[in-house]
Amino acid sequence: MEEKFDVAIVGAGPAGISAACVLADRGAKVIVVERGEYPGSKNMFGGVLYGQSLGRVIPDYAQKSCPIERNIVESRISYLSEEGSIGFAYRDQAFFGKLHNNAFTVGRAKFDRWFAEQARAKGALVVCSTVVTDLLRDGAGRVIGVKTDRADGELHAKVVLLADGINSPLAVKSGFRPEARPESVALAVKELIELPEEVIDERFGVSAGNGVTIEILGSVTLGMNGVAFVYTNRRSISLGIGANLCDFAKQRVRPYEMIERLKLHPAISPLIKGGKPREYLAHWLPEGGWESVPKLFHDGLLIAGDSAMLFNALHREGSNLAMTSGRLAAETILHALEKGDFTSRTLKGYAARMEESFVLKDLKKYRRFPSFLKTHGELFTTLPRGALEALREILTVDDTPKETRRKSAWRAIRGRLTPLGLLRLLFDAWRSIR
Amino acid sequence: MTVEDKLFLDRFNVDEDSHLRLIDPDTCIEKCREQPCLYICPANVYKLEKDRISVNYEGCLECGSCRIGCPHFNIDWRFPRGGYGVRHKFG
Ligand SMILES: Cc1cc2nc3c(=O)[nH]c(=O)nc-3n(C[C@H](O)[C@H](O)[C@H](O)COP(=O)(O)OP(=O)(O)OC[C@H]3O[C@@H](n4cnc5c(N)ncnc54)[C@H](O)[C@@H]3O)c2cc1C
Ligand code: SF4
Numbered sequence: 282m283e284e285k286f287d288v289a290i291v292g293a294g295p296a297g298i299s300a301a302c303v304l305a306d307r308g309a310k311v312i313v314v315e316r317g318e319y320p321g322s323k324n325m326f327g328g329v330l331y332g333q334s335l336g337r338v339i340p341d342y343a344q345k346s347c348p349i350e351r352n353i354v355e356s357r358i359s360y361l362s363e364e365g366s367i368g369f370a371y372r373d374q375a376f377f378g379k380l381h382n383n384a385f386t387v388g389r390a391k392f393d394r395w396f397a398e399q400a401r402a403k404g405a406l407v408v409c410s411t412v413v414t415d416l417l418r419d420g421a422g423r424v425i426g427v428k429t430d431r432a433d434g435e436l437h438a439k440v441v442l443l444a445d446g447i448n449s450p451l452a453v454k455s456g457f458r459p460e461a462r463p464e465s466v467a468l469a470v471k472e473l474i475e476l477p478e479e480v481i482d483e484r485f486g487v488s489a490g491n492g493v494t495i496e497i498l499g500s501v502t503l504g505m506n507g508v509a510f511v512y513t514n515r516r517s518i519s520l521g522i523g524a525n526l527c528d529f530a531k532q533r534v535r536p537y538e539m540i541e542r543l544k545l546h547p548a549i550s551p552l553i554k555g556g557k558p559r560e561y562l563a564h565w566l567p568e569g570g571w572e573s574v575p576k577l578f579h580d581g582l583l584i585a586g587d588s589a590m591l592f593n594a595l596h597r598e599g600s601n602l603a604m605t606s607g608r609l610a611a612e613t614i615l616h617a618l619e620k621g622d623f624t625s626r627t628l629k630g631y632a633a634r635m636e637e638s639f640v641l642k643d644l645k646k647y648r649r650f651p652s653f654l655k656t657h658g659e660l661f662t663t664l665p666r667g668a669l670e671a672l673r674e675i676l677t678v679d680d681t682p683k684e685t686r687r688k689s690a691w692r693a694i695r696g697r698l699t700p701l702g703l704l705r706l707l708f709d710a711w712r713s714i715r
Numbered sequence: 716m717t718v719e720d721k722l723f724l725d726r727f728n729v730d731e732d733s734h735l736r737l738i739d740p741d742t743c744i745e746k747c748r749e750q751p752c753l754y755i756c757p758a759n760v761y762k763l764e765k766d767r768i769s770v771n772y773e774g775c776l777e778c779g780s781c782r783i784g785c786p787h788f789n790i791d792w793r794f795p796r797g798g799y800g801v802r803h804k805f806g
């Protein structure tokens with residue numbers, strides 16, 4: 282491939298395709314290189330996309346038959362101990378009306394493929410089954426293209442956008458991001474469990490096309506810093522669990538055994554009962570937060586999405602940060618094309634745009650959250666046990682006077698956590714999200 | 716459900732050449748006490764045989780964990796060739 286492109290994008294995920302759409306819309310000559318056989322064939326996530334972020338790229342996505350599984354109308358949080366669960370659920374009529382598709386579930390194999398089709402329709406070239414193995418540079422070290430594993434594999438471009446996701450040997454090899462460390466990623470596994478549509482509607486108390494998300498915390502991660510989730514798709518449930526990679530190694534827990542245990546939990550098993558497992562997947566999530574975001578621009582190169590470690594763990598937002606960063610990278614590149622300058626001088630505009638956007642503002646605000654979870658192991662061990670026992674004390678009805686019950690409830694917590702420990706937990710929690 | 720059952724649900728386009736290679740197999744047996752690859756890999760790719768670690772790359776889910784989790788950086792890790800490896804149906 283001898284021809285020269287304006288922009289070469291590595292990776293056809295939400296970040297790369299968002300950039301490709303914006304660039305192609307404005308007439309730039311774009312190529313997206315994807316290692317999978319089709320976009321999405323290597324990707325998995327929990328399952329929730331955000332309509333507003335997608336709408337900024339494809340305003341009429343719903344009319345363009347975007348493969349939406351379910352519109353989320355209820356968000357639950359479940360705090361599990363070995364024997365039970367404490368929960369919180371939020372449902373709002375607004376999600377049926379003006380906030381319809383605020384959040385919805387998708388499967389990445391279908392969604393990424395659809396999204397890439399939109400970019401193609403706008404004129405972008407999307408090439409699959411091709412791994413980018415290195416970046417090309419000129420004598421001055423400026424990035425001028427990519428090298429692929431194809432025989433005629435060099436592609437020249439004025440700007441390269443790295444949107445290759447969190448597992449990026451490429452960013453490491455080219456020196457634009459240090460290798461991920463086991464403590465800065467979470468490893469998650471997910472099973473897709475098939476159930477009839479009506480059974481899901483009934484089990485989760487929703488009408489057709491609407492759905493529920495459940496975020497799960499507590500003892501299910503066997504003392505490791507991690508979370509689990511249950512999300513509803515149209516005819517299946519996504520069940521997943523993940524924890525800090527460091528913790529897996531330390532505790533010698535096998536991810537596939539952990540998900541099996543999750544399935545047997547008394548609060549989870551009724552939700553998936555009778556379902557048929559259809560797929561088993563694994564992927565990393567960025568856990569480092571703001572501190573781990575690398576420099577976003579270089580001569581001839583920008584970095585977007587998971588490749589730049591953009592993930593908001595507190596709010597389970599990643600795809601929207603990927604889409605927004607891809608879009609802002611594209612706007613910066615359009616400006617550079619206009620000026621004819623592809624050095625850092627112009628490309629640094631991307632960092633400025635990112636800092637003004639919610640992406641870096643949110644990550645900065647919650648920068649203490651990753652270390653909060655890391656330093657409070659009791660959240661995953663003794664606290665769920667204590668909380669459940671305390672509630673059990675309060676809600677058991679027998680001849681015991683309430684005063685005695687209340688004291689035992691308090692003891693259930695205190696026996697596991699000193700008052701000072703509890704105070705520190707609350708204070709650190711408040712500080713990490715303040 | 717065993718991990719083998721789980722992997723059986725997935726589709727793979729298996730290349731003849733492995734994309735994972737132990738750089739020095741002796742290190743695994745002689746120097747690596749913890750052998751974390753046996754635990755952290757979600758696809759149970761690494762198995763302890765009598766006198767070595769075997770690498771069943773065919774079922775690799777391409778997460779990258781073994782690459783950074785190996786304390787001796789003893790795994791030469793590449794993506795499978797373009798179009799090969801795991802192929803998600805739903806994602
Ligand atoms: C278990 C889990 C649950 C999650 N839940 C949610 C959620 O509910 N909501 C949410 O918003 N976010 C969630 N996320 C995060 C979200 O998935 C990511 O933030 C998002 O996918 C990042 O998009 P991206 O385009 O940056 O990267 P990716 O989606 O990873 O895309 C990168 C693309 O680049 C390709 N690629 C990589 N290297 C190369 C190469 N060398 N050559 C060619 N192609 C290459 C890959 O095949 C891939 O298609 C979750 C993640 C996980 C793992
Ligand atoms: S962790 Fe690395 S060195 Fe240790 S056994 Fe596994 S591959 Fe070998």
Ligand code: SF4
Nearest residue numbers: 756775776778779781
């Ligand atoms: S990349 Fe992930 S799935 Fe593949 S061998 Fe390494 S740890 Fe196992």
